[in-house]
Amino acid sequence: MKPSDRSLDIAVIGLGQGGGNLAAEFARRGYRAMALNTARTDLSALSLGKANQPGLSEAQRLYIGIDGYDGAGSDLNYGRQCVTESAERIREAVARHTEGADVVLLTAGLGGGTGSAVSELVRVLEALELPITTLTTLPGDQESGIAKVNAVRAVSELVKIPELGLIFADNARLAQLHGKVTLDEYFERINEIIVEPLDAFNRLNQREGLHPIRTLDGEDLRTLLMSTGVLNYSQGDLPGLTVDGVSEWVNDALQSSGVMPAGFAMSDIAYLGLVVEASGDLLASTPFTFFNEVSERLKSGTSGAGIYMGVYRNDQMPSHSATLRMLASTPTLPKGIQSVVNAAQREGSALREKLNKSVSSLDLGELADLDLLPQRSGSMQPAAHKRRNVRGPAARRAPASNTRNQLESPLNVSSSSAGLRAARPAAQSTPVAASGLPPHSSGGSQPHAAAEPHRPEAQRSAAPAARISGAAELRSAPSSASAPELSRSSSAPDSYRSVVQPRPVPPPAPELDPAHDPTAELGDRSEPETYDRLVDAFLNTESESIRRRIATRLHSSRNSDHPLARFYANRAIERLVDAGAEEALESVMSTIGVQ
Ligand SMILES: Nc1nc2c(ncn2[C@@H]2O[C@H](COP(=O)(O)OP(=O)(O)OP(=O)(O)O)[C@@H](O)[C@H]2O)c(=O)[nH]1
Ligand SMILES: [Mg+2]
Known part of the structure; x- marks a missing residue:
């Protein structure tokens, strides 16, 4: 049933801990909300409400982890895998939960392994044809390179999805402005700050004490919220109403908002909603021409954006005061996101370099043989290392190796790619699949093949024709970042650890018989082994015809x-290039007519 106190029925699905917290904030405000997480611990924390309000009920919390793991530990590939493997359950729960919603908001904190898989969630939900908009947070300045790399990868995937509305809240900006809030309340507080302006927009026409003079109605709000590209919303106070003052405020809010990343260009705005809420005395001294002039000014400043304006009288406001609310959409990524990309490149490369440095072995000299303990009689096991729990060191190495896996998956992290490439060949010839990875080719666990989510015509505004153009750098990230590189076993928890143990170097593949077709008995197209075999075969043959087939x-x-x-x-092509077979590949590609 449509809520009577709001214009739009917005249902919220939170992914990961940050996503769940944001969903819970919407729930507190009376919205339908549910949380999906790979961590049971985070999910149960959401059951606790705030200030006597109930938290999310069991039906509003869905565990999507694999094998009982508690969280993705910032492993984005695992997060993606969890989403795709739980696709059916997710669709079923989300369909039930969002029935009849005007807008379905997917919330996630980008940076961890779960929330950063939000594009995977969008794909899993494609079949439901929901009016989806995402609300995701960008990591703060102080967060790790891993968080930034995950976040940038997530953004890069999101911008590839056509017809999607994207809202980014900037945790770095929020930390600058609200860093003094105590640790125990910080996230709750900034989540309120993120959600409040949207909620306020949605209650404009129902709020007590607010009298519309020019209405921004539910359909206007729907158009704005469902316009594609990047959305920006902001609210702020003004001591008076002048055309200059208001247009300056809009410009400033786009350039440097308290919630969104900075650097939205006014000239790129495609749709802009502006609501003026003012005290009765202020409106009584403002000429009617103000409304038209502001509208004109915004239209020309945005080179012809669709402008929606509302004016409301607020009887409870102090005299001569006004609050402005803006909601705008643009097909261009704001500059603030580029700075996260730069930080991810810088910190991701530094981290990767560190991981590639091997720890030199310690020269113990005669200490190695020094016996400090009295020799006992009997058959003592002499070597302590033989008794050591073999799982210990492997488990400790796990995060580093996960990180490496993630960073190896190409983003533009490698401005110093020559160095990175040099460090890779040894690992390349080891098929990823050799690490006991799960069979992921079967049935419903696959991401949907259809790439284009359908948006119901009526629910989308006549979208700005241009797609997100500022995403050029992100988009140019090789498309191989676009699908999961699986890194944990769904069948046996310990095989995850095996990923991080040194793998045996595979024996060199035998020289191939030119008459033999290595592509003939290859396996499933979605199996990594299939491609590892192709790479090996290509590198181990001189035969043109075999190379052509591959x-x-x-x-x-x-x-x-x-x-x-x-x-x-x-990824296979990349490995061939990395292994020095670029020329051979190009030449054979040109013989089959591929540039
Ligand atoms: N605004 C806001 N941001 C949050 C909150 N919680 C986490 N974040 C941000 O979200 C990012 C991802 O953190 P989590 O949400 O804990 O990660 P996750 O998605 O659960 O992923 P894993 O822990 O790896 O499973 C962090 O880097 C923070 O920047 C929150 O309540 N509010
Ligand atoms: Mg988590």
């Missing part, structure tokens, strides 16, 4: 409808 196969997979096939094919 190139044809890679080319067809790269253009396949299947996201995993595309991902693995791109």
Whole structure:
């Protein structure tokens, strides 16, 4: 049933801890909300409400982890895998939960392994044809390189999804402005600050004491919220109402808001909603022309954006005061996101360099043989290392190796890519699949092949034709970042650890018989092993015809409808390039007519 105290029925689905906290903040304000997480601990924390209000009930919390792991530990690939493997359950719960909603808001904190898989969630929900907009947070300045790399990868995936509205809240900006809030209340407080302006927009026409003079109605709000590209909203107070003052405020709010990343260009705005809420005496001294002039000024400043304006009298406001609320959309990524990309590149590269440095072995000299303990009689096991729990060191190495896996998956992290490439060849020839990875080709656990989510026509505004153009750098990240590189076993928890243990160097592949077709008995198109075999075969043959067959196969997979096939094919090509076979690959590609 439509709530009577709001214009739009917004249902919220939170992914990961930050996403769940934001969903809980919406729930406190009376919205339908549910949380999905790979961590049971985080989910149960959401059951505790705030200030005598109930938290999220069991039906509003869905565990999507695999094998009982508690959280993704910032492993984005695992987060993605969890979302795709729980696709059916997610769809079923979300369909039930969002029935009839005007807007479905997906909330997530970008930076961890779970929330950063939000694009995977959008894909899993495609079939439901929901009017989705995402609300995600960007990591703060002080957060790790891993968080930034995860966040940038997530943004890069989100901008690839056509017809999606994206809202980014900037945790760095929020920390600058509210860093003094105590630790125990900080996230609750900034989540209120993030949600409040949207909620206020949605209650404009129902709030007590607010009298519309020019209404911004529910349909206007829907148009604004459902316009594609990046959305920006802001609210602020003004001591008076002048055309200059208001247009300056709009410009400042776009350039440097208290919630959103900075640097939205006014000239790129496609839709702009502005609501003026003012005290009765202030409105009584403001000429009617103010309304038209502000509208004109905004139209020209935005080079013809669709402008929606509302004016309301607020009887409870102090005299001569006004509050402005703005909601705008643009097809361009704001500059503030580029600075997260830069930080991710810088910190991600530094981290990766560190991980590539091997710890030199310690020269113990004669200490190595020094016996400090009295020799006992009997058959003591002499070597302590033989008794050591073999799981210990492996478990400790796990985070580093996860990080490496993540950073290896190409983003533009490598401005110093030559160095990175040099460090990689040893690992490349080891098929990823050799690490006991799960069989992920079967059935419903796959991401949906259809790449274009359908948006119901009526629910989308006549969208700005241009797509997100500022995303050029992000988009140019090789498409191989677009599908999961699986890193944990769904079948046996310990095989996850095996990923991080030194893998045996595989024996060199035998030279191939030119008459033999290595593509003939290859496995499933979505299996990583398939592509590892192709890479090995390509590198171990001199035969043009074999190379041509392999190139044809890679080319067809790269253009396949299947996201995993595309991902693995791109990765295989990258490995060939890294292994020095670029020229051979290019030459054979040109013989099959591929540039
Ligand atoms: N605004 C806001 N940001 C949050 C909150 N919680 C976490 N974050 C941000 O979200 C990012 C991801 O953190 P989490 O949400 O804890 O990560 P996750 O999605 O649960 O992923 P894993 O812990 O790896 O499973 C962090 O880097 C923070 O920047 C929150 O309540 N509010
Ligand atoms: Mg978490």
